[in-house]
Amino acid sequence: MVSSWSAKDRDRIAAEGLTFGEVERQLTLFRRGVSPVRLSRPCHAGDGIVVLGATEEEEQLKVYEAALLTKRFIKFVPASGAASRMFKEWYRCLGEGGFSEKTKEDAFVSDLKRHCFFPDLQAVVSAQRHDLEGLLKKRDNATILKYILTEEGLNYGRLPKALLKFHAYPEGCRTALEEHLVEAALYARDGRNCSRLHFTVSSEHQNAVRRYLQQVIGSHESRLQTLFEVGLSIQSTGTNTLAVDPDNRPFRDEEGGLVFRPGGHGSLLTNLNALEADVVFLKNIDNCVPDRLKPETVRWKKILAGYLITLQEGIFARLRLLAAGKTGEADLTEIARFCRKKLHLVMPRGFLKRSLAERRLFLFEKLNRPLRICGMVKNxxxxxGGPFWVDHSGGTDAVSLQIVEEAQIDRNDSGQRTLWESSTYFNPVDLVCGFRDYRGQKFDLTRFIDPEWSTISRKSEEGRDLLALERPGLWNGSMAYWNTLFVEVPLVTFNPVKTVADLLRPQHLAA
Known part of the structure; x- marks a missing residue:
């Protein structure tokens, strides 16, 4: 179909950094459709969820501490999300000129002073020759919201979440970005006292984030006695996806040009793949807590890292044995048992009837993959999303541990819906990843994606319907062929901020 693209189309595709083959692949997905993920059963403690005992926790902490001397740690934080969705309700009220319900209006007026940004709001309102207390007394909420959300004031509706003030301290307020700096110094600091982080940001906000880091990083380095090494990257346009119309033909703008859209957080696999590290902590920008609650979060990050390193050592020892080609029946039996007991890998039917060479190759390919340890909290x-055993072929011998989102399943299937609703664990996006192989070389993470885990959704642009394709989610299909372990972690380690009201939860307020 390449010949059907016009010269203008070809230039547009090239400008996005895409190949014709990739665009054709996306069109094929639209036309063929994406099959829903087939759940086998939800994970439970003892069946897909590892629950560590107190002794095991202490052992993994020791493994982590020893690894600080030799391993390169880094914290990876997807931080490109705009704050606009946090203020959805406030935007609606701004458009309507105020709150339609008195209870919501009363809550807004009484709670406003509890927010970290209140002193900043007072300052910008004063600069406009208004009195914030007077506006509150008159209940001129539309004007107040204008000064919070728009560029006439704080412009919070256009900022990234990373630059919003989350928590108050005696010395001042900290943004989400700063809280992640502090966290990284507590568990991503190596033996040379270097604390490494990498934030993915939008191109629109990259300069603002860089300037803010330059302003605050020095004070945190002095206080925490560390040196920060911080990287920033943006989502590559080469991961964008073609939009199509309801008839699965390329969607075109008013000038007849092709329309491409961001491919979702799965596109960040390219950014993750570029990191140079032995152990990578992955956590979302809006999941952070004030200092008084950090100890438990930090402790469990260290435990998960220790657990990853312990498993890696076991995996690497067996891979070296397999690579040497001298494994006998007893060796293969032990390695298969390790795969089942420690990695929750399911052996195919008839595995024991295969030849030694076939079993050796199968086990090598199963073990020689990136590894991730995913913290899971009670739902x-x-x-x-949540942790599930997923059926890959309709048979009982092809299941694996996966993080699944509700949009990926067939909600019209009552059996699948029941399985989804019976899940007792939740994915807080609390991952520790290892993507070096037994020889110390980096895996190419793009080799372990399941492209069938893409999602298609209905959107609109310029008043016209279109279909958008999202790449397999970063911790979903983009890691489908990793070795995956789920470990129960305390609920206190998960404190997301999805709406502005979440910042007034007890976990986010000063004690």
């Missing part, structure tokens, strides 16, 4: 009703 308290937060929206998001």
């Amino acid at each position: 308290e009703g937060e929206p998001g």
Whole structure:
């Protein structure tokens, strides 16, 4: 179909950094459709969820501490999300000229002073020759919201979440960005006292984030007695996806040009793949807590890292044995047992009837993959994905541990819906990853994606319907062929901020 692209189309595709083959692949996905993920069963403690005992926790902490001398740690934080969705309700009220319900208006007026940004709001309102207390007394909430959300004031509606003030301290307020700096110094600091982080940001906010880091990083280095090494990257346009119309033909703008859209957080696999590290901590920008609650979060990050390193050592020892080609029946039996007991890998039917060479190759390919340890919390009703055993072929011998989002399953299938609703654990996006192989070389993470885990959704642009394709989610299909372990972690380690009201939860307020 390449010949059907016009010269203008070809230039547009090249400008995005895409190949014709990739665009054709995306069109094929639209036309063929994406099959829903097939759940086998939800994970539970003892069946897909590892629950560590107190002794095991202490052992993994010791492994982590020893690794600080030899391993390169880095914290990877997807931080490109705009704050606009946090203020959805406030935007609606701004458009309507105020709150339609008195209870919501009363809550807004009484709670406003509890927010970290209140002193900043007072300053910008005063600069406009208004009195914030007077506006509150008159209940001129539309004007107050204008000064919070728009460029006439704080412009919070256009900032990234990373630059919003989350927590108050005696010496001043900290943004989400700063809280992640502090966290990194507590568990991503190596033996040379270097604390490494990498933030992915939008191109729109990259300069603002860089300037802010330059302003604050020195004071945190002095206080925490560390040196920060911070990287910033943006989502590559080469991961964008073509939009199509409802008939699966390329969607075109008013000038007849092709339209491409961001490919979702799965596109960040390219950024993750570029990191140079032995152990990578992955956590979302809006999941952070004030200092008084950090100890438990930090402790569990160290435990998960120790658990990853312990498993890696076991995996690497067996891979070296397999690579030497001298494994006998007893060796293969032990390695298969390790795969089942420690990695929760399912052996195919008839595995024991295969030849030694076939079993050796199968086990080598299963073990020689990136490894991730995913913290999982008890499900308290937060929206998001969860840990499941997923059926890859319709048979009982092809299941694996995966993080699944509700949008990926067939909600019209009552059996699948029941399995989804019976899940008792939730994915807080609390991952520790290892993507070096047994020889110390980096895996190419793009080799372990399941492209069938893409999602198609209905959107609109310029008043016209279109279909958008999202790449497999970063911790979903983009890691589908990693070795995956789920470990129960305390709920206190998960404190996301999805709406501005979440900042007034007890976990985010000063004690």
